[in-house]
Amino acid sequence: MNTLVQTTPWQRITEELLLIVGSSGLITDESESLVYECDGLAIYRQRPKLVVLPTTTEQVAAILKVCDRYRVPFVARGSGTGLSGGALPLADGILIVTARMNQILDVDLANQQVVVQPGVINAWVTQAVADQGYYYAPDPSSQIICSIGGNVAENSGGVHCLKYGVTTNHVLGLTVVLPNGEIVELGGAVPEMPGYDLTGVFVGSEGTLGIATEIRLRVLKQAEAIAVLLADFTTIEAAGETVSAIIRAGIIPAGMEIMDNLSINAVEDVVATNCYPRDAGAVLLVEVDGLEAEVPVLQERVSQICYAQGARHVRIATAAEERLRLWKGRKAAFAAAGRLSPNYFVQDGVIPRSQLATVLKEIEQLSQRSGYRIANVFHAGDGNLHPLILYDQAVPGALAEVEALGGEILKLCVRLGGSISGEHGIGSDKACFMPEMFSPADLETMQQVRSAFDPKRLANPEKLFPTPRTCGEGAHHVNAYPQVEVF
Amino acid sequence: MNTLVQTTPWQRITEELLLIVGSSGLITDESESLVYECDGLAIYRQRPKLVVLPTTTEQVAAILKVCDRYRVPFVARGSGTGLSGGALPLADGILIVTARMNQILDVDLANQQVVVQPGVINAWVTQAVADQGYYYAPDPSSQIICSIGGNVAENSGGVHCLKYGVTTNHVLGLTVVLPNGEIVELGGAVPEMPGYDLTGVFVGSEGTLGIATEIRLRVLKQAEAIAVLLADFTTIEAAGETVSAIIRAGIIPAGMEIMDNLSINAVEDVVATNCYPRDAGAVLLVEVDGLEAEVPVLQERVSQICYAQGARHVRIATAAEERLRLWKGRKAAFAAAGRLSPNYFVQDGVIPRSQLATVLKEIEQLSQRSGYRIANVFHAGDGNLHPLILYDQAVPGALAEVEALGGEILKLCVRLGGSISGEHGIGSDKACFMPEMFSPADLETMQQVRSAFDPKRLANPEKLFPTPRTCGEGAHHVNAYPQVEVF
Structure with a gap:
């Protein structure tokens, strides 16, 4: 007969994981797991029960077999730079960190x-x-x-x-x-x-x-040649119309970005590019690439379209250093917004390109009605908006109002035929907004597909889809937003 | 009390469908349903029990509710041009023809x-x-x-x-x-x-x-400008290497097609383009498109690469009429193959582009070993092969041998890291080959996803995946191939 040793399930799980990854691949100490308690959406925080760092496919398979056997949920984490809380751990779950799978x-x-x-x-x-x-x-x-x-x-x-x-x-x-x-x-x-x-x-x-x-x-x-154009407009609507006109002309730039007057002044205050005119309603950055023979033609056509749409001036850069200079303001936009206000809330939504002018007008109205300033920076070619709502967290109730305003912007995107996320994902942050965009039948179909992969709901549960616990009656949506530098 | 009327399930189904689509939308007569008994893979033939021709989403939904209630399987059919028997009806099923949903x-x-x-x-x-x-x-x-x-x-x-x-x-x-x-x-x-x-x-x-x-x-x-190049090579391997060299140079042509000597002579016999040299080992057709400023550069570079890879001559066409002339032989290739032999069997497989030369050598060996001539025509840029196996159906046993040879070519594609279908689909034709390409776990995952959409297996059952009935012990794979003009 074996000696009876009383062990808890977590003790047995820990022992089994140790056999798989060794002691260097397992973190059980609370102070060591602190670094994993959040991702780029830093305000949601939760320490995981255990952190495992596998190195091979076989180790991951063995770990998930343990999770399956004990019905323990798990969350995978890469570098933890996500902005929607997708890698937020679970108190009673395992965090699987892929940092050592770096080959x-x-x-x-x-x-x-x-x-x-x-x-x-x-x-x-x-x-x-x-x-x-x-x-x-x-x-x-x-x-x-x-x-x-x-x-x-x-x-x-x-x-x-x-x-x-x-x-x-x-x-x-x-x-x-x-x-x-x-x-x-x-x-x-x-x-x-x-x-x-x-x-x-x-x-x-x-x-x-x-x-x-x-x-x-x-x-x-790699493309043979690249050119970056910076066009300044007296209104943001004109910049938006120009984006549509460029696409309509059959040109697909590598990227097209718009920044509004508030953002322009913020970046000039902070990084002083001296390229972005402070009195412009908006600037439009366009990057074109292709053959040496092609890029000069493209840059000339884009430039003509900008002028035809009312641009006051179009600056063109082809040398690498000068191109970087034009990009500099855009890259500093989010960091600079931090100077405009004690806090900001960055939203991520999408609208069909043809709705750019409409959405900008409606965001402006939402701003005026709510009393919060909104800086607009966005991937205009894709219709991917990043409105930055400026606020002061120290003001009682401000955060809740700003969250509500952010939600209004998402609903506006959906109403215009767009989407509640362009690139930051749904994660923990927007799961409760999914029903704004998808019918119960649409969501049920996704859940059925999820069950095909994960019938026991062990893989990152409580993310992406609304749950009664996170979005139902009595669920309290506490949130605040970090000042991180995102694009 | 209602009068008891004995009706069969199919009578009741017919009545319910009549209420949905009216008499003009329902075909019950066997002679009228004859036209629907096969698709482009004409040798599999089966008349459906009923043919329905809905016009709206709501009608389709109502029809599928009837199918669901009576657990009757259904097959959807568009124009019936498919080449893998995907629209083959079921004897005890409903065929839903979308021809009237043409808005x-x-x-x-x-x-x-x-x-x-x-x-x-x-x-x-x-x-x-x-x-x-x-x-x-x-x-x-x-x-x-x-x-x-x-x-x-x-x-x-x-x-x-x-x-x-x-x-x-x-x-x-x-x-x-x-x-x-x-x-x-x-x-x-x-x-x-x-x-x-x-x-x-x-x-x-x-x-x-x-x-x-x-x-x-x-x-x-639409692209501003288009050019078509026809390069002739003494060997098909050189043509294959040229495809890789063009891609390696960072050029992505709109299309790249290769035809071998057998195909060249067949098309010159039939359509006499007088462009395809009869003594060439292979011709490579390359179409480049883009800006007026870009296409001349691309055509010059492609031409130089062709010569560097040993092309004897490169012909370039930019005017629409001349471009069509260069394409004419390629477009006639399958029809022309019909002249080479009483019957032909067209295979559809894919290999990584880097394996083009290898696969061509091995197909040549398979041809010599089996005694069947194989003409090679393919979308070379995508690594999508269309070998045409020439045979005579009147020779006893020939069809079975050719089918086996076609199967060997598919296995060869899989062994080289490729796929058993490039564009014609799996349908009824290749379902039994799926295990060559996917592990039981891979196929099981697909089946789970299928169940998420269709737990009762009513949507086109017996297509795409192997079933015991179609591929198991005792399943007899009877087949022959039509002479259809495909690309």
């Missing part, structure tokens, strides 16, 4: 593909192929720190997504560990495999379907 | 979108927007007759998919009737909606997840 497994330039582990940093992919003239296109502002695994979970974008698409357009295949610990291959080395496109379902699923442990990425050839 | 519902050029019913013909979409300078990119060879609904089911491609992508890259949103009759919206007017990308799952699901009744398509601006 580039294969570089196959003949087929323009790179296979990486999920902890590989976005910028490393480009670094691995740049000397051969290639790059990885999706470029979130956090690209020097964010992980590919996180990019896959959030279907991350960036300023060049207008022409080159978001993460899902660059993921060819995935090795995925399902929540029951089974390993499956989705997609592969050739595009458009038969059967259902489960690669596409997994990308952007915000950690709710399993953990990707190998990711096959497409890399692109 | 273009919305044209929104400001957002480059068109909303259509599924019976709209592919070419009509371009016709609806061409005068404004737009077009719909996916161009299967059957585009003047195939329906958008069928294109969505099969994720159809075409010769311009190398640069512009296949159907899934051009579908933004879908109204779908689920097999239980519920109506859901997948995707929408803006790309990259939050939640799971179910639009992507539905496109290419070959009718197994429900019926798309409204389809939101992206349309593109």
